Amino acid sequence: MKRLSRTLEAPKDLGTEVIGVPEGASLDVDLRMEAVMEGVLVTGDARAPLAGECVRCLEPLEQECEADFQELFSYPDADDRSRFTDTGDDAEDEDDTLSLEGDLFDLEPVLRDAVVLSLPMQPVCREDCPGLCPRCGFRLADDPGHQHDEAADIRWAALEGLAEGIRHGGKDNVNGTAPGADEKQEK
Numbered sequence: 001m002k003r004l005s006r007t008l009e010a011p012k013d014l015g016t017e018v019i020g021v022p023e024g025a026s027l028d029v030d031l032r033m034e035a036v037m038e039g040v041l042v043t044g045d046a047r048a049p050l051a052g053e054c055v056r057c058l059e060p061l062e063q064e065c066e067a068d069f070q071e072l073f074s075y076p077d078a079d080d081r082s083r084f085t086d087t088g089d090d091a092e093d094e095d096d097t098l099s100l101e102g103d104l105f106d107l108e109p110v111l112r113d114a115v116v117l118s119l120p121m122q123p124v125c126r127e128d129c130p131g132l133c134p135r136c137g138f139r140l141a142d143d144p145g146h147q148h149d150e151a152a153d154i155r156w157a158a159l160e161g162l163a164e165g166i167r168h169g170g171k172d173n174v175n176g177t178a179p180g181a182d183e184k185q186e187k
Contacts, residue, residue, distance in 0.1 A: 004031045010048060011108060014115055019052025019123045021065065021115060029111070039074040039100060046111055055122045056131035057139050063123065069114035073098050073105040 006029050014021040021027065031044040050063045074097050098105065130140035135148050 001035075002033045004033065005029070006031075011112070014048075014112060015050070015052070016116065016119060018055060019050050019061075019063075019119055021048045022051050025049050027111070027115075029107075031107075036072070039072055040105065041070070041072050042105070042107070042110070043070045045069070046115060048115065050119070050123075052123055054125040054129055056124055056129045057141060058132070059125050059139070061123060061125045063120075065115060065118055067111075067114040067118035069110050071098060071110045073100050075100060 008027045008029060010021040010023060010025045010027045012023045014023070025048060028047045029044060030046075031042055034041045034043075045066060045068045047064065047066050050065045052061055052063075053059065054061050076099055098110070130144065132138065133140055133146055133148075138146055140146055
């Protein structure tokens with residue numbers, strides 16, 4: 001058994017559209033490698049900073065990510081050994097099997113899977129984030145008492161616009177006169 005700790009640069013596109021590890025950020029990896037009959041069993045954990053935005057209020061956020069993983073890297077001649085224990089699923093097994101290349105193994109696909117699967121599906125800046133006002137888009141955390149006037153029924157919207165115009169001294173649309181002008185002419 002061998003233990004190993006490394007700090008690596010995060011590869012490009014390590015995350016989702018909402019949150020991920022910035023490219024080039026420090027990715028701390030602790031590994032434990034054990035020789036087993038089929039190959040090398042690699043167990044480890046990775047820690048990395050995350051950058052993204054809150055899905056409720058769209059504010060930038062920064063968090064930490066920790067991902068655990070375990071993968072078996074097969075010996076190159078493991079294919080010869082598996083002929084004697086054939087299960088009939090050769091095509092599926094070859095796609096899922098990672099193998100050693102000499103004394104080396106490629107850890108990036110394993111790290112990518114582990115980190116991306118450990119990311120929050122709906123990252124928030126804080127657990128009780130109220131989000132944005134659905135009517136105007138105002139960030140509710142800045143003013144928890146944010147309110148709007150009672151919404152009018154859309155069927156009355158045209159009449160509401162007419163009433164507002166008349167209240168502010170405008171003319172009505174029927175005869176083009178100011179409200180109350182007919183009453184003054186009759187006197």
